[in-house]
Amino acid sequence: MNVLLIGSGGREHALAWKIAASPILSKLYCAPGNPGIANVAECIAVDPADHDAIIALCRRKSIDFVVVGPEAPLVAGIADDLRTAGISVFGPSKAAARLEGSKGFTKDLCTQFDIPTGAYQRFTQAESAKAYIKQQGVPIVVKADGLAAGKGVAVAFELQQALDAVDACFEGAFGGAGAEVVVEEYLEGEEASFFCLCDGKTALPFGTAQDHKRVGDGDTGVNTGGMGAYSPAPVMTQAMVDLTMRDLIEPTMRGMAEIGAPFSGVLFAGLMITRNGPKLIEYNTRFGDPETQVLMLRLKDDLLLLLKAAADGGLHQMSARWNDDPALTVVMAARGYPAAPEKGSVIRGLEEAGDQANVEIFHAGTAKKNGELIANGGRVLNVTASGKTVREAQQAAYAVVAKVDWPEGFYRHDIGWRAIERE
Structure with missing residues (x-):
């Protein structure tokens, strides 16, 4: 089949590298791609934000299947537009992508469907957010509600740091993403990344990883989009995976279907493994970066076949096998x-x-x-x-x-x- 991969980063290069090895692939295109991706795919300079141009490219190149890499096009509804145009796509609808597009939406979903997460409040005014922070005390976490390229989160151990984070959001440091702020409980434990491929009904576990967010050695300095990662995550034992599926993933899948936004695509759970078990830090609705890079090195199976099964509602018939080597x-x-x-x-x-x-x-x-x-x-x-x-x-x-x-x-x-x- 002819496949179009949307994106231009390291995540997309890793996905392209793995998709290119599929025996069911005829031709791989990438929009816009990068020089590394160009070694395994034909890169075409089309802006992923221009949905009409993407659809036109699909028709021009007889694309059978689209894989969306980054979160911004998904939150903007590119998967809906492709499906409306009759083009098969791996990625959630705009309504389902709210799991990443709005941290407040996800927190409210957790409350509604009893999914373990930290206590929180949502705010649209700086003064009320600051009053809540002063009441709760530190450590505390301040997040821009919307997409901020992994940079809209402040884990504050000092009161002034938390208050400054609120001001940064409302003063436009993260653009429209900071128009609403989520202030939440600081969770103690070990972080882990857990992935599932989803088809609206079935969630197939798809690997674990741990990344390093801080810019400096020893986990020092500011948060980044990720300075490195490894897979599997030792803390994610089979028992912990089973617990995560039961208490977080399955209720999320049921909840999203119940509210009329069944989730199809990849569900990336950022977890805190606490003394009381796994708790959700946040959901992402795309593959992680740089976690995808380590997952693709370990995946034994045909990635393209798995992604197409997710898009077609056929994951109940699929499994994913992994190399034991980290x-x-x-x-x-x-x-x-x-x-x-x-x-x-x-x-x-x-x-x-x-x-x-x-x-x-x-x-x-x-x-x-x-x-x-x-x-x-x-x-x-x-x-x-x-x-x-x-x-x-x-x-x-x-x-x-x-x-x-x-x-x-x-x-x-x-x-x-x-x-x-x-x-």
């Missing part, structure tokens, strides 16, 4: 990330660096200029490796990172530390 990815970011990444620096040596059997270098924010590869975003490269242990995967990834000729880049040196402590 995988780990290190994000190489542009200097200044996440506040003000410097673009335009030249990256060299990727072909030589990535010539390893157990390593893939996924492009997250690159472009071509005058025949050279340049940094064109905050998170630029994802060096991803597998190994018999997390430590072995870590060593393989960092050996390749050291060979990349990019003085203007930086990275954390301790990705996987929590899992390695357990080995």
